[in-house]
Amino acid sequence: MDGAEFRTRGREMVDYMVDYIEGITSRPPLPRVSPGYIRDLIPDQAPRTGETWESVKADLERIIMPGASSPACTELEVCMMDWLGKMLQLPREFLFCEEGKGGGVIQGTASEATLVALLSARTAAMHKLRDDQPELTQGQILDKLVAYTSEEAHSSVERASLIGMVHMRLLKTDERGSLRGTTLETAIREDREKGLYPFFLCATVGTTSRCTFDNLTELGPICTRQGLWMHVDAAYAGSACICPEFRYLLDGVEHSMSFNFNPHKWLRINFDCSAMWVKDRYAVTEAFEVNPLYLKHDHQGQAIPDYRHWHIPLGRRFRSLKVWFVLRMFGVSGLQQQIRKDVSLAKMFERLVQADDRFEIFGEVVLGLVCFRIKGENARNERLYKMINDDRRIHLTPSKVKDIYFLRFAICASSTQMADVTYAWSVIKELAHKMAASEKRQ
Numbered sequence: 212m213d214g215a216e217f218r219t220r221g222r223e224m225v226d227y228m229v230d231y232i233e234g235i236t237s238r239p240p241l242p243r244v245s246p247g248y249i250r251d252l253i254p255d256q257a258p259r260t261g262e263t264w265e266s267v268k269a270d271l272e273r274i275i276m277p278g279a280s281s282p283a284c285t286e287l288e289v290c291m292m293d294w295l296g297k298m299l300q301l302p303r304e305f306l307f308c309e310e311g312k313g314g315g316v317i318q319g320t321a322s323e324a325t326l327v328a329l330l331s332a333r334t335a336a337m338h339k340l341r342d343d344q345p346e347l348t349q350g351q352i353l354d355k356l357v358a359y360t361s362e363e364a365h366s367s368v369e370r371a372s373l374i375g376m377v378h379m380r381l382l383k384t385d386e387r388g389s390l391r392g393t394t395l396e397t398a399i400r401e402d403r404e405k406g407l408y409p410f411f412l413c414a415t416v417g418t419t420s421r422c423t424f425d426n427l428t429e430l431g432p433i434c435t436r437q438g439l440w441m442h443v444d445a446a447y448a449g450s451a452c453i454c455p456e457f458r459y460l461l462d463g464v465e466h467s468m469s470f471n472f473n474p475h476k477w478l479r480i481n482f483d484c485s486a487m488w489v490k491d492r493y494a495v496t497e498a499f500e501v502n503p504l505y506l507k508h509d510h511q512g513q514a515i516p517d518y519r520h521w522h523i524p525l526g527r528r529f530r531s532l533k534v535w536f537v538l539r540m541f542g543v544s545g546l547q548q549q550i551r552k553d554v555s556l557a558k559m560f561e562r563l564v565q566a567d568d569r570f571e572i573f574g575e576v577v578l579g580l581v582c583f584r585i586k587g588e589n590a591r592n593e594r595l596y597k598m599i600n601d602d603r604r605i606h607l608t609p610s611k612v613k614d615i616y617f618l619r620f621a622i623c624a625s626s627t628q629m630a631d632v633t634y635a636w637s638v639i640k641e642l643a644h645k646m647a648a649s650e651k652r653q
């Protein structure tokens with residue numbers, strides 16, 4: 212859909228909304244559908260290629276409106292989480308269609324998903340400890356709990372431990388920025404020797420600073436053996452895994468208890484939309500469920516999930532609608548194309564950097580993020596960074612890992628083209644040249 216069509220369709224939707232509001236008294240106040248009705252009306256996976264807006268819009272009246280906001284909001288979300296899960300080839304235990312204990316939910320952000328995972332794991336661990344050592348008070352139990360993540364994990368992980376009031380250790384990564392099995396094993400052993408109770412690991416697939424990957428195939432079996440809940444935070448990198456050539460990045464996810472990625476980062480779905488799956492949804496509802504009378508309903512306890520027990524808010528937005536629209540309009544192949552375009556532009560930028568011997572690549576370029584630096588000490592990179600942003604033609608963010616300061620060139624906008632990348636590089640080169648000249652004068 213181009214800009215011109217979007218204008219037309221957008222205006223049509225405004226008409227549709229006003230017609231709805233003005234004609235609302237002619238619609239029934241209660242839905243005339245039974246639980247599970249949407250699953251019978253839509254395909255069980257996302258289309259391969261894009262569809263027309265006409266067909267999407269026709270389904271809005273045919274499929275969604277009879278179920279109004281509820282139950283359609285829940286039911287479409289169930290289907291969309293299965294569509295997305297299949298696109299990522301997630302283990303079947305995460306999908307609703309398996310009719311096991313797993314399933315997915317749309318959270319607002321990855322930060323919330325991590326918090327929900329941690330709190331669910333905490334509840335399970337506290338129950339276990341209370342059974343094993345009934346003499347402990349709740350406070351003593353909390354004091355024993357210890358969670359892990361890597362020193363390169365997103366700040367939201369540490370924040371989840373603050374909110375959850377559990378101790379969290381930031382474990383060292385290897386030289387490639389990956390948290391390894393032996394590091395986790397050593398930490399668990401040390402903590403058990405101190406009488407502590409390790410219960411949770413948040414592993415990252417695609418760290419924010421430099422897009423590195425924790426070793427899930429090593430960490431997963433350790434967590435299973437040691438009774439830790441492994442949560443996988445793939446907020447950014449998860450989207451790329453809809454391409455078969457990047458799916459290996461999720462190897463080992465089958466050992467996790469919960470998994471999350473943000474379609475709003477790299478799958479053309481607007482903010483906010485963070486997709487989270489759990490293997491055991493009862494572990495989540497156990498941590499979050501309270502049931503006052505005014506919220507009881509006739510279909511309680513049926514196969515359709517009661518999403519209000521899956522997160523902190525009660526009310527929820529109809530976020531699955533935009534997922535449905537985007538997946539149908541682009542099709543899986545359209546979304547794969549966008550990922551591949553962005554990664555190939557990142558690779559192109561990498562080659563430009565490598566061809567200039569004043570610069571070096573920092574780490575590996577796997578997806579759309581290129582970390583690079585001007586050779587030499589951090590101070591030169593800090594100066595170059597300041598010059599680039601003061602210049603105001605382009606904008607970059609820096610980061611620092613293991614005391615190495617570097618610049619980050621990230622490609623994830625659907626509109627970014629080769630010319631934008633070469634332009635940005637020409638600005639960076641020009642400023643690097645200017646900086647070198649001024650260093651010489653001094």
Ligand SMILES: *Cc1c(COP(=O)(O)O)cnc(C)c1O
Nearest residue numbers: 320321322365417418419446447
């Ligand atoms: C972006 C990002 C987050 C934070 O995402 P929010 O949805 O804004 O909470 C967390 N983890 C990783 C790895 C990220 O890239």
